[in-house]
Amino acid sequence: MELQLTDAERAFRDEVRAWLEAQLSGRFAHLRGRGGPGDEHYAIEDRLEWGRVMGAAGYNCIAYPKAHGGRGATLTEEVVFNEEYVAAGGPGRIGHIGETLLGPTLIHFGDAAQQERFLPKIVSGEEIWCQGYSEPEAGSDLANLQTKARLVGDEWVLEGQKVWTSMAPWADWCFVLARTDPDAPKHKGISYLLVPMKQPGITIAPIEQITGGAEFAEVFFEGAKTRKELVVGGVNHGWKVAMGTLAFERGGSTLGQQHLFQNELDRVIAAAKRNGAGKDPVLRQRLADAAIRLKIMRLNAMRMLADQSAELSREALISKLYWSHWHRDFGELAMDVLGAESELAESAPYELTAAQKAFLFARSDTIYAGSSQIQRNLIAERGLGLPREPNR
Amino acid sequence: MELTLTDDQQELRRGARRFLAAESSPDKVDAAMKTERGYDPATWQRICEELGWPALTIPEAYEGIGLGPRELYPLMEEMGRHVACAPFFSTVCLGVNALLCAGTEAQKQAHLPAIAAGERTATVAYTEPSGRWDASAIKATATRHGDGYVLRGHKRYVLDGHSADLLVVAARAPGSTGENGVSLFVVPATTAGVTRTWLPTMDQTRKQADVVLDGVRVPADAVMGEPGAGWAPLARTLALAVTALAAEQVGGAEACLELAVEYAKVRKQFGRPIGSFQAIKHKCADMLLLVESARSAALYASLLAAEAVEALGAGGPSAGASAAFAEAASSAKAYCSEAYFHCAGESIQIHGGIGFTWEHPAHLYFKRARSSQTLLGSPAYHRERVASLMDL
Ligand SMILES: Cc1cc2nc3c(=O)[nH]c(=O)nc-3n(C[C@H](O)[C@H](O)[C@H](O)COP(=O)(O)OP(=O)(O)OC[C@H]3O[C@@H](n4cnc5c(N)ncnc54)[C@H](O)[C@@H]3O)c2cc1C
Numbered sequence: 001m002e003l004q005l006t007d008a009e010r011a012f013r014d015e016v017r018a019w020l021e022a023q024l025s026g027r028f029a030h031l032r033g034r035g036g037p038g039d040e041h042y043a044i045e046d047r048l049e050w051g052r053v054m055g056a057a058g059y060n061c062i063a064y065p066k067a068h069g070g071r072g073a074t075l076t077e078e079v080v081f082n083e084e085y086v087a088a089g090g091p092g093r094i095g096h097i098g099e100t101l102l103g104p105t106l107i108h109f110g111d112a113a114q115q116e117r118f119l120p121k122i123v124s125g126e127e128i129w130c131q132g133y134s135e136p137e138a139g140s141d142l143a144n145l146q147t148k149a150r151l152v153g154d155e156w157v158l159e160g161q162k163v164w165t166s167m168a169p170w171a172d173w174c175f176v177l178a179r180t181d182p183d184a185p186k187h188k189g190i191s192y193l194l195v196p197m198k199q200p201g202i203t204i205a206p207i208e209q210i211t212g213g214a215e216f217a218e219v220f221f222e223g224a225k226t227r228k229e230l231v232v233g234g235v236n237h238g239w240k241v242a243m244g245t246l247a248f249e250r251g252g253s254t255l256g257q258q259h260l261f262q263n264e265l266d267r268v269i270a271a272a273k274r275n276g277a278g279k280d281p282v283l284r285q286r287l288a289d290a291a292i293r294l295k296i297m298r299l300n301a302m303r304m305l306a307d308q309s310a311e312l313s314r315e316a317l318i319s320k321l322y323w324s325h326w327h328r329d330f331g332e333l334a335m336d337v338l339g340a341e342s343e344l345a346e347s348a349p350y351e352l353t354a355a356q357k358a359f360l361f362a363r364s365d366t367i368y369a370g371s372s373q374i375q376r377n378l379i380a381e382r383g384l385g386l387p388r389e390p391n392r
Numbered sequence: 393m394e395l396t397l398t399d400d401q402q403e404l405r406r407g408a409r410r411f412l413a414a415e416s417s418p419d420k421v422d423a424a425m426k427t428e429r430g431y432d433p434a435t436w437q438r439i440c441e442e443l444g445w446p447a448l449t450i451p452e453a454y455e456g457i458g459l460g461p462r463e464l465y466p467l468m469e470e471m472g473r474h475v476a477c478a479p480f481f482s483t484v485c486l487g488v489n490a491l492l493c494a495g496t497e498a499q500k501q502a503h504l505p506a507i508a509a510g511e512r513t514a515t516v517a518y519t520e521p522s523g524r525w526d527a528s529a530i531k532a533t534a535t536r537h538g539d540g541y542v543l544r545g546h547k548r549y550v551l552d553g554h555s556a557d558l559l560v561v562a563a564r565a566p567g568s569t570g571e572n573g574v575s576l577f578v579v580p581a582t583t584a585g586v587t588r589t590w591l592p593t594m595d596q597t598r599k600q601a602d603v604v605l606d607g608v609r610v611p612a613d614a615v616m617g618e619p620g621a622g623w624a625p626l627a628r629t630l631a632l633a634v635t636a637l638a639a640e641q642v643g644g645a646e647a648c649l650e651l652a653v654e655y656a657k658v659r660k661q662f663g664r665p666i667g668s669f670q671a672i673k674h675k676c677a678d679m680l681l682l683v684e685s686a687r688s689a690a691l692y693a694s695l696l697a698a699e700a701v702e703a704l705g706a707g708g709p710s711a712g713a714s715a716a717f718a719e720a721a722s723s724a725k726a727y728c729s730e731a732y733f734h735c736a737g738e739s740i741q742i743h744g745g746i747g748f749t750w751e752h753p754a755h756l757y758f759k760r761a762r763s764s765q766t767l768l769g770s771p772a773y774h775r776e777r778v779a780s781l782m783d784l
Contacts, residue, residue, distance in 0.1 A: 269782065278784040288775040291782060292689075292723040299688035303395045315688075318681040376677035377670070383680050384653045387668035
């Protein structure tokens with residue numbers, strides 16, 4: 001089902017399409033289709049530059065209000081943009097954590113000074129952010145975090161450790177959840193701090209992932225500092241801000257992502273036609289099933305768009321669980337369709353094919369941004385009113 | 393294209409729910425399904441006279457209400473939710489659609505007003521002992537004889553075939569195969585040579601019959617549309633019926649979810665509601681995902697169905713629109729069938745021993761879910777159709 005576009009939206013789509021086509025045929029041609037999940041290390045410097053060029057052309061953060069440097073784009077325009085971006089093979093965005101997580105959080109919870117200091121550089125692609133939530137003892141149970149921040153004069157001083165921090169090696173800033181009142185109960189006494197990454201008190205240790213890449217890292221804070229006023233939402237009131245950020249992470253429209261999935265599925269269908277797997281009765285069933293479910297993912301998202309009144313509509317609640325499992329099943333299907341060929345990597349030492357990267361990276365889709373088990377808890381409790389988990 | 397229900401559709405839903413909650417309660421379903429006819433004639437009369445449901449999708453030119461698949465959608469959901477026992481599916485979703493897709497002007501004039509008024513029921517007899525659902529199912533023959541035809545063959549699995557007043561019979565020219573040579577005939581059930589036998593079924597809420605055609609003579613004007621070109625309109629009829637069935641499955645699945653959730657909140661074991669155990673909670677969360685996704689699929693199919701019906705007047709839908717509708721209908725049938733069956737099974741599990749009793753309605757849903765999976769083609773059959781439409 002296609003989006004219904006107004007004339008203005010169609011004009012916007014054409015403009016975006018032409019711009020992307022021109023850029024990705026020119027000096028950024030080598031970035032086309034690169035830098036996605038499992039391919040994060042590809043041409044980092046060029047992709048950072050790409051983010052800045054996007055910013056200069058006004059294509060970063062288009063949904064931010066105009067006052068904050070965006071275009072005030074509607075949800076439909078945002079979807080149009082994402083679809084065009086994916087269709088054009090736009091590269092994986094190094095700035096996506098700032099753009100999709102911190103920016104909206106600052107617009108919602110930040111004070112004017114924070115907004116003025118940070119939003120323009122997110123919009124321009126000049127500053128890269130990472131998310132400092134998870135710790136060795138705080139994964140799904142995020143409120144169990146132990147990193148501490150003490151106010152010393154005009155500065156917060158941080159001690160502790162984060163883990164699985166995506167983009168940390170390339171980030172300029174990190175939004176860090178830290179305990180600022182050690183005596184308060186678990187969910188109280190947490191603050192949401194904005195911390196510069198490039199300073200002596202921070203050590204970054206990349207962690208090699210299942211794909212062989214190292215998109216995330218351990219981040220150690222040993223006397224790391226940040227200015228007193230860089231607390232979002234007030235001292236000891238960080239939990240509700242953190243949950244706000246998570247809502248942006250989980251609730252975001254998945255329509256752009258579906259184009260990415262559609263591209264992946266189309267490639268596998270093409271492979272199936274080429275190698276004869278498409279004539280195998282079992283694989284035909286699974287390919288059709290994947291296509292059906294992807295279409296339903298899109299329909300679910302369209303219903304979510306149509307129903308923006310209800311913030312946590314049922315369609316919105318199921319979206320993460322739905323797409324992550326679709327993608328995981330798809331990865332397995334891709335391997336089965338490719339058969340013997342599925343094992344052969346692109347090149348040594350460990351450069352994987354696109355299908356292999358999708359297959360491996362999909363195992364993380366059901367873990368980050370709330371694991372499937374946590375999603376099911378949320379759906380059952382918020383969507384169906386079943387009793388809450390103990391220990392919250 | 394809107395994937396949300398309009399106010400009118402919501403109103404239809406509320407009206408249907410009010411009526412069926414009283415008239416299709418588990419007790420009343422139990423009583424009706426134990427009869428050979430399979431429904432209570434007095435209730436059916438009220439449905440026809442007070443609610444006008446059989447007239448819903450019949451154009452005003454034939455004394456109907458003149459609405460279409462979009463308005464049928466909420467009604468079907470409610471019938472599924474209440475496991476309604478009525479000759480509605482056979483008469484409206486099969487019979488009326490066959491007359492609309494294939495009937496001549498005279499045939500429509502002769503039968504649609506009577507159906508709209510509740511004076512006549514109808515069904516389609518195309519399946520045979522092979523149990524197939526595609527054109528190869530049709531082995532019965534139509535041989536020219538004088539001005540008319542002689543029909544010979546054995547129809548089986550005919551919905552309400554023993555009670556319907558009017559049969560739409562599919563038969564083929566002797567020697568023809570596949571989709572070629574198929575013709576549809578309007579045959580009053582009392583025609584000489586037609587023998588109808590009720591077939592007891594595991595799902596007692598949906599009645600089936602054997603229809604033996606032993607040299608049945610029909611006049612030339614019993615042929616619907618062009619002789620030998622009956623498969624295309626029959627396929628369209630079946631796609632419309634499958635779309636309605638998918639909506640019914642959504643309603644049934646949602647009822648299973650709601651029964652299970654209500655029970656999980658009140659049933660206590662180990663000193664706590666069973667709904668506080670994740671093993672139960674997560675089952676419910678998965679059911680919610682399936683119900684909402686099934687709804688997206690069925691709603692979308694109903695929108696394309698509405699377009700297909702509107703195009704009937706204007707010479708029929710284009711090839712592209714036909715294929716899109718066929719794909720949406722088959723996708724919905726495949727997904728909704730499995731969603732419903734899964735939810736019906738999980739509902740029994742969540743209810744424990746009580747779910748295994750005749751007294752509890754869980755078995756009604758479980759059996760209806762099972763029979764609906766097979767009816768008009770299994771999920772595998774419909775996925776195979778989708779695979780073909782994908783050019784696999
Ligand atoms: C690719 C990737 C990128 C990431 N990027 C970031 C990042 O940028 N910043 C950041 O802060 N974090 C990041 N994370 C971390 C991610 O948020 C955590 O992995 C996630 O919250 C799960 O925590 P955990 O790994 O400690 O697993 P655990 O919480 O220990 O979970 C282990 C298992 O137990 C299950 N489980 C836990 N609690 C429950 C419960 N209550 N009920 C039922 N089952 C339960 C889980 O579902 C899981 O199966 C990233 C993770 C990945 C994989």
